[in-house]
Amino acid sequence: MIGLIGIGMMGRGIGHSLLRSGHPLSVLGNKRREAVEELLARGAIEAVSPAAMVSRVEAIILCLPSEAAVREVLFGPSGISSTARPGLLVLECSTLTPTTGRDLAEQLARIGVDFVDAPLTGGPTEAMQGRLNALVGGDGIPPAVDSILATFCKQTFRFAGAGNGYGAKLISNFLAFNNLVAIAEAMTTAQKAGMDIDTLLAAIEGAGGQNRCLTGLGPWLTGNGQSRSRVKLEIAAKDVSYYCLLAQELGTLGPVAEQVRNRLRQGVADGLGSELTPQYISHVAAAAGVRLPVSP
Known part of the structure; x- marks a missing residue:
């Protein structure tokens, strides 16, 4: 059993x-x-x-x-x-x-x-x-x-x-949540510039900016469906903080990880901890005076 x-x-x-x-x-x-x-x-x-x-x-x-x-x-x-x-x-x-x-x-x-x-x-x-x-x-x-x-x-x-399964997971999650933070800023910029998000995502699909996180968020960003992510922002912030601890112990902690950690921590401090990660994107966009996801 x-x-x-x-x-x-x-x-x-x-x-x-x-x-x-x-x-x-x-x-x-x-x-x-x-x-x-x-x-x-x-x-x-x-x-x-x-x-x-x-x-x-x-x-x-x-x-x-x-x-x-x-x-x-x-x-x-x-x-x-x-x-x-x-x-x-x-x-x-x-x-x-x-x-x-x-x-x-x-x-x-x-x-x-x-x-x-x-x-x-x-x-x-x-x-x-x-x-x-x-x-x-x-x-x-x-x-x-x-x-x-x-x-x-x-x-x-x-x-x-022992413990290196955790280490591999933290590296994977850091890469994913780094993409989340970058997507929030990039899509906010695109929306502020008046770009059509559907067309932009289609252009990115075959280019170097494509990633699994963006693919999963695509339907949500355009207002045509749900995000694949079921992760709460407080969990994302915790995982990136754990990655930073690992990198600090190894002497490899860099400014990108620190910025991602700080941005997610700020999202939690702003009251988004219990929200799923796409709501972080909405929060970043709202601060810039635009709306994401795009209304259908």
């Missing part, structure tokens, strides 16, 4: 993918009861605490929003470590720092628990379809990791050294 803690937008799809693949599943409920009830209706069982889950499962997947939440689940009074047995596997799919990953791996190794950092790329749709990507960090990774990840991932990328 597999345990799953964190039934949010990503965890919901992971749970469905695990059940669809035939894995018996134990879940730890949270405030999103509708997602938990969906999984229970399909045959999952609900644990009352991380500690109680341990006795039923061979591996536990964590998909949580913050380091504090992960540490509470692992080491809190009713945490996994309080009842863990040697050989238990913790597959941690949140987005944390490499330093945190190494620390968690070392602490759990002292009690015989295998820890693997495996943050994910993709979104809720890909999670439900079993088409995420996993960025796995560590050496001597248990064989069970690949078989578990295969139930909800289309690809797995391995990085030697």
Whole structure:
């Protein structure tokens, strides 16, 4: 049996993918009861605490929003470590720092628990379809990791050294959110200049400015559809801050990362923390006296 803690937008799809693949599943409920009830209706069982889950499962997947939440689940009074047995596997799919990953791996190794950092790329749709990507960090990774990840991932990328899965995810997210900040400023400039956004996006599509972030935002920018992004701005700001910590530790922190971090932090300070990232673009445009997305 597999345990799953964190039934949010990503965890919901992971749970469905695990059940669809035939894995018996134990879940730890949270405030999103509708997602938990969906999984229970399909045959999952609900644990009352991380500690109680341990006795039923061979591996536990964590998909949580913050380091504090992960540490509470692992080491809190009713945490996994309080009842863990040697050989238990913790597959941690949140987005944390490499330093945190190494620390968690070392602490759990002292009690015989295998820890693997495996943050994910993709979104809720890909999670439900079993088409995420996993960025796995560590050496001597248990064989069970690949078989578990295969139930909800289309690809797995391995990085030697505990914590380097997190590092790879932070680099990926920094590039994505760097594009978000640049798109907000560039599209605001275009709108202010009176350019047709549809025509501009068509021109960029075959040019060097094209990127996956812009492709996903295209329908939203033109007022013709929804953005593919389901990330809250506070999460984007957190991830870029984590990237800056990593780069600072390595002596590679540059002005671009610092500017992106500061811009996203300002967006959160302006009250956009709980909004999805496209609203940051609307905010930047409004400050310049124009409107994005374009009205249909």
